[in-house]
Amino acid sequence: PQEIDLELTKAIISLRLSHDDTALREIKQAAAVTVEAHKAGIAATKNAKSEANIRAAMESIIISHNMTCAYGSIVTVYGEVLHNEQYYHPLQTGDLLLADVGAETTLGWASDVTRTWPVSGKFSPTQRDIYDVVLAAHDTCISQIKAGVEYLDIHLLAAKVITEGLVDLGILKGKPEDLVEMDAHALFFPHGVGHLLGLDVHDMEDLGDLAGYEIGRERSSRFGLGFLRLNRPLIPGMLVTIEPGFYQVPAILNDLEMRQKYQNIVHWEKLEKFSDVRGIRIEDDILITTEGAEILTQELPSNIDAIEKLVG
Numbered sequence: 465p466q467e468i469d470l471e472l473t474k475a476i477i478s479l480r481l482s483h484d485d486t487a488l489r490e491i492k493q494a495a496a497v498t499v500e501a502h503k504a505g506i507a508a509t510k511n512a513k514s515e516a517n518i519r520a521a522m523e524s525i526i527i528s529h530n531m532t533c534a535y536g537s538i539v540t541v542y543g544e545v546l547h548n549e550q551y552y553h554p555l556q557t558g559d560l561l562l563a564d565v566g567a568e569t570t571l572g573w574a575s576d577v578t579r580t581w582p583v584s585g586k587f588s589p590t591q592r593d594i595y596d597v598v599l600a601a602h603d604t605c606i607s608q609i610k611a612g613v614e615y616l617d618i619h620l621l622a623a624k625v626i627t628e629g630l631v632d633l634g635i636l637k638g639k640p641e642d643l644v645e646m647d648a649h650a651l652f653f654p655h656g657v658g659h660l661l662g663l664d665v666h667d668m669e670d671l672g673d674l675a676g677y678e679i680g681r682e683r684s685s686r687f688g689l690g691f692l693r694l695n696r697p698l699i700p701g702m703l704v705t706i707e708p709g710f711y712q713v714p715a716i717l718n719d720l721e722m723r724q725k726y727q728n729i730v731h732w733e734k735l736e737k738f739s740d741v742r743g744i745r746i747e748d749d750i751l752i753t754t755e756g757a758e759i760l761t762q763e764l765p766s767n768i769d770a771i772e773k774l775v776g
């Protein structure tokens with residue numbers, strides 16, 4: 465946008481960056497229905513035969529509340545395909561199922577939540593190890609959120625916690641700070657830690673980076689930073705997602721340049737032991753308040769014991 469259009473765009477952004485009480489009432493309804501949908505999806509796993517069965521269980525809750533899906537649901541045993549929208553795969557013992565599903569109210573306010581759970585009801589030891597790394601990143605990031613904090617620093621915190629976890633598991637070699645500098649985290653976490661949420665799921669992304677990026681800031685060209693959708697200081701009333709993940713994306717991990725660059729940094733043989741972990745993401749909706757953060761989707765558990773119990 466140019467001239468008057470640019471001024472109008474900036475005005476819209478300033479209004480939409482922070483949500484008023486009416487918006488928050490809607491958003492909380494969308495969040496509550498989304499939590500119910502996820503619980504239904506997890507509970508349906510026992511008798512489900514395919515991804516489509518789980519998707520149906522989840523979306524039927526949303527539809528029965530007279531809401532719609534805020535975006536095309538991701539319900540997949542191939543969690544490493546980041547925007548997978550195929551649902552025909554059978555569910556097999558040993559698979560992890562990743563579900564990224566959110567409701568939208570009739571006025572258009574969105575929710576955006578991801579959980580990953582074991583089809584069998586029990587995480588394998590390797591799945592458990594990686595899940596706990598992702599959960600540590602998720603919990604640590606949320607604990608540090610409050611007005612005034614830079615979202616970029618939250619992203620870097622996720623990168624650090626994931627890197628530390630992968631060093632502890634013997635998958636990465638080196639000092640976590642150095643590894644994050646080298647973008648080694650992005651081999652397994654190749655996206656940003658989250659984004660703005662509101663009337664759209666990636667709110668105002670149709671305005672390019674004008675909304676997501678503070679004036680004067682531009683996207684980094686670094687592999688480990690360039691996919692960050694939000695780079696602003698957090699303000700009260702702002703709604704963001706926190707969604708760290710771990711993925712084994714063949715196009716990244718089998719890329720010759722990547723292999724060469726990170727040859728001595730990744731313990732490739734050790735990594736092979738984790739082949740039953742294709743993709744894990746844990747995502748919640750976080751409202752920034754003057755005191756800190758409110759997790760709008762808190763009623764949906766994320767720890768291993770509670771998730772296993774819900775699968776049954």
Ligand SMILES: [Mn+2]
Nearest residue numbers: 576705707747
């Ligand atoms: Mn999201």
